[in-house]
Amino acid sequence: MLTLNKRYRIAVAWAQDTNTIGAIDKAVKKGFVDAILIGKSSEIRKTCKIQGIDEKRFTLIESDNEIHASSEAVRLAKAGEADIVMKGLVGTDKFLRAVMDKEKGLMLPNAVLSYVGAMEIPAYNKLLFITDPAVIPFPDLDQKVSMARYAIEMARRFGVKKPRVALIGASEKMSRHFNSSVDYSIMCKMADRNEIKDCIMDGPLDIFLACDKKSIEIKGVETPVNGEADILLFPSLESSNPFYKGIMLFANGELAGLVRGTEKPVIVMSRSESEKSKYFCIALSCLMA
Amino acid sequence: MVLKNMNDLKRLVEGGPRKKLILAAAQDQHSLGAVIRAWKDNIIEPILVGDKDGIQNICTLNNYDITGVRIIHESDPEMSVEIAVKMVSSKQADILMKGKIGSATLLKCVLNKEWGLRTGNLLSHFALFEVETYPKVIAVTDVAMNIAPTLQDKIAIVNNSVACLNRLGYKIPKVAVLGAVEMVNENMKATLDAALLSKMNQRDQIKNCIIDGPLAFDNAVSLESAQLKGIKSEVAGDTDLLLMPDIEVGNVLYKSLVFFAKAKVASIILGALVPIVLTSRSDSEQAKFDSILLAAAACK
Secondary structure, three states, X not given: OOOOOOOEEEEEEOOOOHHHHHHHHHHHHXXXXXXXXXXXXXXXXXXXXXXXXXXXXXXXXEOOOHHHHHHHHHHHHHXXXXXXXXXXXXXXXHHHHHHHOOXXXXXXXXXXOEEEEEEEOOOOOOOEEEEOOOOOOOOOHHHHHHHHHHHHHHHHHOXXXXXXXXXXXXXXXXXXXXXXXXXXXXXXXXXXXXXXXXXXXXXXXOHHHHHOHHHHHHHOOOOOOOOOOOEEEOOOHHHHHHHHHHHHHHOOOEEEEEEEOEOOOEEOOOOOOOHHHHHHHHHHHHHHO | OOXXXXXXXXXXXXOOOOEEEEEEOOOXXXXXXXXXXXXXXXXXXXXEEEOXXXXXXXXXXXXXXXXXXEEEEOOOHXXXXXXHHHHHHOOOOOEEEXXXXXXXHHHHHHOOOOOOOOOOOOOEEEEEEEOOOOOOOEEEEOOOXXXXXXXXXXXXXXXXXXXXXXXXXXXXXXXXXXXXXXXXXXXXXXXXXXXXXXXXXXXXXXXXXXXXXXEOHHHHHOHHHHHHOOOOOOOOOOOOEEEOOOHHHHHHHHHHHHHOOOOEEEEEEEOOOOOEEOOOOOOOHHHHHHHHHHHXXXXX
16 A cells, blocks of 8 residues: 655664564565664574564674664664664663664654554444553643644545544543543644644544444434544553453454654564564554665 | 613513512612612512711702612611521512622521521622623623632533523523633643533433533634634523633633623522522622612522
């Protein structure tokens, strides 16, 4: 569906595990990626050998610990020698510390660091973008606004000109006892007044009203999102994270995701994720680079 | 239906059943003058509670003929308010009006827990302005009663006002929530409340009206200035009711309209068992008369 016209250089921090190397190899073979693998060269070579992957397709940079490997990957991106940074077998907190380093890191000035995922769900007729299932535990209003903007930007890259953004709550009512419904009401007004652009926004909405037209008829709620949400914005990590994991586990969903707020795309995924989802993430980051 | 001016308001109540209006501490020239005029125009049937000699002196001086008007003598102003309020709470009158007594004293009686006029609703002030430069009357709330309304208070104030406008014949009045700007700004609480009120209206949590806000004053009353700013709003330029962020903004707007724009104004207190005419003692007889018209129209 989407074509990538150039080869993107990906620097992978602590790239020693099978799933990461496998996904990278697939992307290199497809021809849209050049990979720089940072880690213990001996381990990387060993993994390649076991998997039957030709290590000569990659540039290897020797590193003896995960913190160094992370900052080296970030340095390459900062110096313009890499277009994308990817987390390998390193822990997320150590990796993000390198990304967020005030002097040497990749954060855009005053930007909010957040995560947008694109989900393919067999029971839904299009891609569903979700935010933030990975980084911000309890986003405040400003963070929610940034999350919305990042997700809108990503959906637009996928060709959705005016994505429908559903701000997810437990009910569609505004209640001052639910902080998220207060923030959502304010965000809708910001969208009305074009402070948040290029979208059709409504919330609070529950997931049924966001993604199912029948529920709208039954409940009689007028909403411009109209049961056709492209983006779900969640009130907390605790609601979004189980959502995507539940969809993956019970509804055969696939997730590809990306950290936003950085100068260059940063791929962060759980170390346990499959080669297939890591490959999707690589493709997604090339699209956003 | 919208009201273009105070004459439309008068037409609305003319010919209808006469409302019983009780004037507390009736020995006040402007109040008495307005009440007698409304009585002669067949809009109300007055009951005067107050000092009989004082009332008759004013009538003699001004050539008012009050033959047939019921007078309840009570020389103490505070007692006369108590009598009037008790008569209203026992359903003997449709409108309460303040005469020669302080607003605080009257409101204290209205809020009396045993025999007052409480309904559980917040009391709020509702003013209707006729300004030459706007094509219809514009309602403004709250310019006199609630000092710094919370979100919950604002909801109650809107509900009071919308119910009143509904009775004046406005099926779906357009409500502008006023701010200094039309954008949401976290540092301006009025703009945040405005966004919440808009959403509650969309979700039918505030009914029978269309709410938009924040709108700056110019966007609220002028379609041209809303369009210049690129605001898409059903309310902008066509506002029926302006909701003030607080009493300081409201009071200054009210007085600016009266002094600089030579506005005609009618005002009542809503949220009690009956509409209360509580104009300032310094208000003109005309303003008091128009307020009586408004109260009569606002009766259930």
